[in-house]
Amino acid sequence: MIRVLSVIGTRPEAIKMAPIARELERRADTFESRICVTHQHREMLDPMLDLFNLEAHHDLEIMRPGQSASDVTQAVLAGMSEVLERERPDWVLIQGDTTTAMAASMAAFYRKACVGHVEAGLRTFDKYSPYPEEINRRVAGVLADAHFAPTRWAATNLRREGVPRERVFVTGNTVIDSLQHIGRLPFDPTDTPLEGLPYGRKRIVLVTAHRHENLEGMASICGTLRELTERHPELHLAFPVHMNPRAAQPVYDTLIGLERVSLLPPLEYQQLVWLLGRVDFVITDSGGLQEEAAAVGKPVLVLRERTERPEGIDAGIAKLVGSNRDELLVCAGRLLQDPLEYHAMASADCPYGDGAAAERVVQGLLSMFPGALDEEHIYEEPSPEHPLDALLHHATEEIPRQYADQVISRFKRCSREWARR
Numbered sequence: 001m002i003r004v005l006s007v008i009g010t011r012p013e014a015i016k017m018a019p020i021a022r023e024l025e026r027r028a029d030t031f032e033s034r035i036c037v038t039h040q041h042r043e044m045l046d047p048m049l050d051l052f053n054l055e056a057h058h059d060l061e062i063m064r065p066g067q068s069a070s071d072v073t074q075a076v077l078a079g080m081s082e083v084l085e086r087e088r089p090d091w092v093l094i095q096g097d098t099t100t101a102m103a104a105s106m107a108a109f110y111r112k113a114c115v116g117h118v119e120a121g122l123r124t125f126d127k128y129s130p131y132p133e134e135i136n137r138r139v140a141g142v143l144a145d146a147h148f149a150p151t152r153w154a155a156t157n158l159r160r161e162g163v164p165r166e167r168v169f170v171t172g173n174t175v176i177d178s179l180q181h182i183g184r185l186p187f188d189p190t191d192t193p194l195e196g197l198p199y200g201r202k203r204i205v206l207v208t209a210h211r212h213e214n215l216e217g218m219a220s221i222c223g224t225l226r227e228l229t230e231r232h233p234e235l236h237l238a239f240p241v242h243m244n245p246r247a248a249q250p251v252y253d254t255l256i257g258l259e260r261v262s263l264l265p266p267l268e269y270q271q272l273v274w275l276l277g278r279v280d281f282v283i284t285d286s287g288g289l290q291e292e293a294a295a296v297g298k299p300v301l302v303l304r305e306r307t308e309r310p311e312g313i314d315a316g317i318a319k320l321v322g323s324n325r326d327e328l329l330v331c332a333g334r335l336l337q338d339p340l341e342y343h344a345m346a347s348a349d350c351p352y353g354d355g356a357a358a359e360r361v362v363q364g365l366l367s368m369f370p371g372a373l374d375e376e377h378i379y380e381e382p383s384p385e386h387p388l389d390a391l392l393h394h395a396t397e398e399i400p401r402q403y404a405d406q407v408i409s410r411f412k413r414c415s416r417e418w419a420r421r
């Protein structure tokens with residue numbers, strides 16, 4: 001048995017780790033899967049664990065009001081050290097760029113447990129943007145033994161930093177696996193914050209903003225959003241407001257009470273996915289939402305000066321507008337008024353994955369244990385249940401571009417179908 005300990009600290013980590021935990025459970029004859037939550041964020045993490053049916057075997061309960069990144073680092077290091085002593089895993093899986101991921105990889109290194117880094121290799125190459133996430137991800141990369149890069153670009157970054165080829169796996173992003181899984185579940189918006197939005201009557205735009213880099217400029221971003229609604233009577237903003245009071249206060253100060261702005265509580269993931277399928281486009285500083293919107297063909301205006309996800313910009317589905325008033329007004333105005341511009345963005349390819357990333361991550365772990373390889377697992381017949389299953393075996397680094405295009409456009413068709421349901 002291969003003992004794998006997955007570490008989860010925040011909402012996006014739960015969303016992106018859940019498909020891997022499920023895949024490890026599906027292969028319970030080979031893997032013993034354990035989960036440690038740090039609760040770097042408590043309120044937004046617990047509903048995710050429930051939704052994905054994840055049972056935490058360890059809870060470090062580190063969340064304290066107003067704690068700094070170094071407080072989180074110390075608490076995770078201390079807590080993980082005890083958990084690792086008890087569990088003695090072969091692999092510690094961490095996800096992304098959080099302080100939880102960085103500190104857990106360090107704790108694993110001190111115990112000489114192997115580290116698998118999910119969503120590895122993304123870079124802005126700017127130490128302070130996003131802060132502290134850029135450096136968190138790089139430190140985790142230095143300590144990792146297996147790097148699960150969501151895209152070729154991320155893999156190339158790792159190879160340029162000297163990571164050996166055999167330790168880098170191009171997997172797609174597991175957020176797409178989750179999006180597809182949750183998108184297939186039945187959902188009724190009655191008695192949820194989504195009830196009563198003007199579906200079909202207005203052009204609804206989903207807005208989220210909470211990144212550290214935007215906290216100072218949040219009032220100005222909200223002022224621009226207000227101006228946007230004044231200029232475009234057909235527009236309605238649906239804005240789930242983040243729990244961080246520094247992000248929330250300027251939003252309430254500027255946008256509360258406006259007729260065509262719905263300020264919503266943080267949405268449960270199923271609600272978010274349902275809403276995403278019904279909006280015209282997205283304005284966000286979130287990383288995960290950039291990927292999800294691209295997967296369902298929704299244009300994204302990115303409220304950041306730099307992004308570690310340039311693939312969406314290159315593909316044409318996303319535009320970087322930063323916190324610049326004019327850029328946001330012009331780009332949003334075009335999406336609202338120019339059907340050609342809208343169509344060009346909405347029909348761009350999704351560069352972030354096909355929904356089978358978790359299987360590739362687990363396959364990658366197996367490939368690093370040659371003795372544990374099981375032919376039946378590797379060459380399992382695709383199930384006829386879902387058209388995407390047929391694509392499971394093909395998205396490797398070696399995939400021919402022509403085939404990759406077919407895969408992606410087929411995926412986009414499927415995504416749109418379920419978004420319409």
Ligand code: UDP
Binds near residue numbers: 015267268269286
């Ligand atoms: N999300 C959610 N409810 C919300 C806002 C976002 O479930 O009200 C999801 C979103 O779909 C994405 C993830 O949370 O998968 C993004 O989280 P966040 O923006 O906190 O982090 P980032 O992706 O920037 O790391």
